[in-house]
Each structure stands twice: as structure tokens, then as C-alpha cells.
Amino acid sequence: MHYQISIADTQNHFLQLTYTIPHIHQDSIEVQLPAWRPGRYELQNFAKNVRCFNVFDEKGNAIAYRKLTKDRWQIDTKGISSVKISYQYYSNQPDAGACFVDENYLYINPVHCFMYTEGRADEGYTLDFLLPDDYQIATQMKQAGKHQLEAPNFDYLADSPLFASNALQHHTFTVEQTQMHIWFQGEHPFDIERLVKDTTDYTLKQIEVFGDLPCSDYHFLYLMHKTPARHGVEHLDSTVIAMGQTLEQTTEEYYHDLLAISSHELFHLWNIKRIRPNDMLPYDFTKENYSTLGYVYEGVTTYYGDLMLLQSGVWNWEQYAASFTGDLKRHTSNPGRFNYSVAESSWDTWLDGYVPGVTGRKVSIYIEGMIAAVIADITIIKNSNGKYSLHNVLHDLYQQYYKHNKGYDETIYRELLEKYAGESFESYFQSFIWGKGKLQKGLETALDEVGCALREDINANLTLIKLDETSALQKQLFAKWTNIAE
Numbered sequence: 001m002h003y004q005i006s007i008a009d010t011q012n013h014f015l016q017l018t019y020t021i022p023h024i025h026q027d028s029i030e031v032q033l034p035a036w037r038p039g040r041y042e043l044q045n046f047a048k049n050v051r052c053f054n055v056f057d058e059k060g061n062a063i064a065y066r067k068l069t070k071d072r073w074q075i076d077t078k079g080i081s082s083v084k085i086s087y088q089y090y091s092n093q094p095d096a097g098a099c100f101v102d103e104n105y106l107y108i109n110p111v112h113c114f115m116y117t118e119g120r121a122d123e124g125y126t127l128d129f130l131l132p133d134d135y136q137i138a139t140q141m142k143q144a145g146k147h148q149l150e151a152p153n154f155d156y157l158a159d160s161p162l163f164a165s166n167a168l169q170h171h172t173f174t175v176e177q178t179q180m181h182i183w184f185q186g187e188h189p190f191d192i193e194r195l196v197k198d199t200t201d202y203t204l205k206q207i208e209v210f211g212d213l214p215c216s217d218y219h220f221l222y223l224m225h226k227t228p229a230r231h232g233v234e235h236l237d238s239t240v241i242a243m244g245q246t247l248e249q250t251t252e253e254y255y256h257d258l259l260a261i262s263s264h265e266l267f268h269l270w271n272i273k274r275i276r277p278n279d280m281l282p283y284d285f286t287k288e289n290y291s292t293l294g295y296v297y298e299g300v301t302t303y304y305g306d307l308m309l310l311q312s313g314v315w316n317w318e319q320y321a322a323s324f325t326g327d328l329k330r331h332t333s334n335p336g337r338f339n340y341s342v343a344e345s346s347w348d349t350w351l352d353g354y355v356p357g358v359t360g361r362k363v364s365i366y367i368e369g370m371i372a373a374v375i376a377d378i379t380i381i382k383n384s385n386g387k388y389s390l391h392n393v394l395h396d397l398y399q400q401y402y403k404h405n406k407g408y409d410e411t412i413y414r415e416l417l418e419k420y421a422g423e424s425f426e427s428y429f430q431s432f433i434w435g436k437g438k439l440q441k442g443l444e445t446a447l448d449e450v451g452c453a454l455r456e457d458i459n460a461n462l463t464l465i466k467l468d469e470t471s472a473l474q475k476q477l478f479a480k481w482t483n484i485a486e
């Protein structure tokens with residue numbers, strides 16, 4: 001499969017794409033553009049950004065086609081062995097999960113604008129870019145030549161965002177066997193030496209959880225904005241993080257916000273890009289991939305993003321508690337917590353997961369999933385007297401499921417929790433995963449085991465605090481939970 005990509009119009013933000021499909025042996029073929037992208041579990045209908053769609057045979061004659069769905073085309077190929085599909089894609093959304101082109105840079109998430117041919121998604125892709133000579137490309141894809149990339153199949157291509165410009169800033173370092181890359185498109189105020197050290201520290205802590213870092217190269221693609229932005233999207237061997245400082249933020253707070261989002265996205269390298277619910281194995285790009293397990297792939301990741309910064313010493317307890325307190329505020333200010341469970345809210349991300357939605361209808365797989373993860377972690381730590389934690393559950397999901405090409409489901413997750421907690425998690429799933437309004441009480445009970453509590457202020461906001469007087473056991477369990485020795 002071959003793609004040629006060029007910039008059609010920087011002012012109006014259009015890419016020009018030409019998809020060549022060789023070796024056709026049927027009377028008709030079907031090509032599909034994805035309807036959604038992994039990481040955001042809602043339909044986005046990328047075909048609405050396509051214009052000037054035309055199909056030609058090898059001699060350049062236009063050939064007939066028709067649409068079968070909003071984003072699937074059937075092309076008549078009787079007597080034709082190769083076709084070229086030419087179209088333009090509107091690229092004017094510089095968030096961490098989309099496409100953007102202007103006179104300064106090109107930024108593509110291929111899942112938006114590249115197609116696959118039905119029955120041939122496993123074939124390799126070669127991408128040739130027509131770019132200014134001094135442009136460099138940053139991506140997890142193999143660089144086969146100057147401005148030429150290769151992907152082994154459509155899934156990998158769809159999962160491989162790229163930046164191209166003549167102003168990319170590139171820094172590399174190694175963590176264990178992996179070459180780490182930090183790329184910046186746009187200006188930033190950060191101290192690179194410090195960023196490399198902190199990134200190394202939290203990465204090593206994450207490796208400790210799972211046992212290994214399964215990629216030869218990993219890329220942090222930072223897209224820096226002059227206006228406020230805060231968005232990250234995970235990929236197999238990379239992440240895109242779009243950041244812009246708010247007026248209220250000091251540069252120090254901005255830096256730690258960058259670390260928080262980066263640690264979260266790196267954790268997804270294992271939890272969702274490799275450890276995957278059966279519901280999304282493989283991804284079906286044509287329609288909704290419903291799952292109730294958002295509390296694992298986003299909730300556990302939200303919890304661990306911060307926890308890894310704390311356990312690696314990149315953050316101190318005060319920084320961790322402040323971030324936790326911010327999450328609690330989102331929980332207590334959402335009346336939906338009394339009306340809908342986190343598992344049901346996960347299913348419904350396809351309906352209204354990324355908009356505020358009707359007041360009091362639903363909760364967040366990120367926030368309520370994070371609270372459920374804290375409760376599970378501390379329960380395991382307490383029951384095993386500090387021998388085990390939620391780390392062991394994640395380690396098993398990675399080593400015993402992902403590495404054996406298996407996904408997981410609720411039963412598998414629950415059995416692993418029970419294995420390390422040494423007790424039934426029936427009431428946990430009833431109350432915190434499928435239940436409503438019970439998370440705060442469950443969290444308070446769990447935090448008490450590690451000598452912590454939620455303090456309510458006059459505005460009814462909850463703050464995570466460490467109690468002054470704690471028992472020897474509470475001190476020991478707190479040390480296990482946080483990796484902070486007394």
C-alpha cells in the first residue's frame with residue numbers, strides 16, 4: 001500500500017493525500033476511513049473532513065465508486081489491477097489527537113485521514129511526503145528514507161502520529177534498553193536536563209510495575225501552544241501532548257502539569273496499548289467498541305500517572321495530595337455520582353463521554369475510576385500486610401495476558417484483585433464499580449488504613465491529608481503505598 005502526502009493549502013488547512021492500492025484481483029474493492037480514534041471512545045466521523053474525493057485507474061482514467069456508509073467507499077475494479085484514490089483532508093485541529101497544517105508545520109494523526117482496504121489491513125504501508133527540504137519528521141514509524149516512512153500494517157499506521165517542520169527540537173536519552181526521544185514543536189520554557197532526569201525516574205518506576213519497557217524507541221511528541229491547552233493521547237511507542245500555559249500557572253506549576261500528563265500517557269503504553277479489554281481486541285474502526293472497563297484503562301491510568309511521580313520521588317507528598325484534592329473536587333461537584341455507576345458511564349462514553357452532558361447523568365471514567373483504583377490498591381496493601389499492591393495485578397495482566405496475546409474482561413480483573421487481596425471483591429464491584437454514591441465512603445475507609453483522611457473545608461471541598469497521629473501499622477502501610485519512608 002502506498003500513500004503520497006503533500007500540503008494542499010496552508011491558509012485553509014488542507015492536506016493532499018493519494019492512496020495507491022496495487023495488486024487488485026476483484027471486480028470491486030471497499031475502502032474505509034476510521035470513524036473514531038483509540039484514546040477517545042466516541043465517534044468522530046473523520047469523513048466529514050474529506051473533500052475532492054476521486055478515483056483513477058493506472059492510466060489516470062476516472063473510475064466509478066459509490067459510498068456504502070458515511071465513511072466506506074466501494075470502487076469498481078473490473079479489469080483494473082491498481083487504483084489511485086485522491087482526496088484532501090481538512091487539518092485545523094491542533095489538539096493532541098487530530099491533524100493540523102499551516103505554513104510552519106505539519107501534524108498528522110493518521111487514524112483521521114488514512115484509509116484501509118477491506119481484507120488487506122494487514123499489508124504494509126509506505127508513505128512518501130512532499131515537504132520543504134529542511135523539514136524533519138518526528139514519529140514512531142520507521143524512517144525508510146528522507147521524508148519516507150513505513151508502517152507494517154494499518155493498525156500501526158493509524159496509531160503513529162507525526163510532526164514535520166524545520167523547527168523541531170530533539171533530545172534523546174536511554175532508559176534501560178530503550179532509546180527515549182523528546183520532541184518539541186513550538187517554544188517551551190523547560191530545563192531539558194531536569195526534564196530528562198524526571199522522565200527517567202518516573203519511567204523506571206513504571207517499568208518496575210510491569211517488568212519491562214517493550215519498545216526499542218519511545219517518543220514524547222510535545223506540541224507547544226501560545227494559548228492554554230492541556231491534552232495528551234497515548235500510542236504504542238509514542239504520545240502526543242499538547243500544552244499551553246494558563247495565566248494563573250507559574251512556570252513551575254506548568255512544568256509539573258507537563259510531567260503529570262506525560263506520566264499518565266506513558267503508563268498507557270502498557271495499560272490499553274498492550275493490556276487491552278477483549279471488547280477492543282482488535283480495534284474496529286468502523287463503529288463503537290463498547291466496554292464497561294474504562295475504570296481500568298483510564299481510571300487506573302489516572303491513578304498511576306500521579307502515583308508513579310510520587311513513588312519515584314519526582315513529586316513529594318504535598319504535590320501528590322494537591323493533585324488528588326483537585327480530582328476529589330471534580331468528584332464531589334458532580335451530582336451524577338449518585339445516579340450512574342462508573343462501569344455504565346464507561347459504556348456511555350460513546351454517547352456523551354467527552355461533553356459535560358445532562359446535569360447529574362453520569363460520572364467520569366478518569367475520576368471515579370481513579371478513586372475505585374485507590375480503594376483497590378490500599379485494600380490489597382492492607383490485606384497482604386504490604387506484600388502486594390495493585391502493581392501485582394497490572395504486572396499479571398501484562399505478563400500473563402498481553403504477552404500471551406490475550407485481552408482481559410471484568411472477571412479476569414476481579415480474579416486478579418481477589419488473588420492479591422486474599423478476599424472476595426464482590427462487594428467492591430457492587431458498591432464502587434456498578435454502584436452509585438458509595439465511592440467517598442469507600443475512599444475514606446481505605447485512606448484510614450494508611451493514616452490519611454479527607455478533610456472538609458467550609459465550602460464542603462475535600463482535601464487529602466496525612467493524619468498527625470498514626471499507628472505503627474498505618475505508618476508501615478503508608479510507606480508501602482507511597483514509597484515514602486517515615
Ligand SMILES: [Zn+2]
Nearest residue numbers: 264268298301
Ligand atoms: Zn488516558
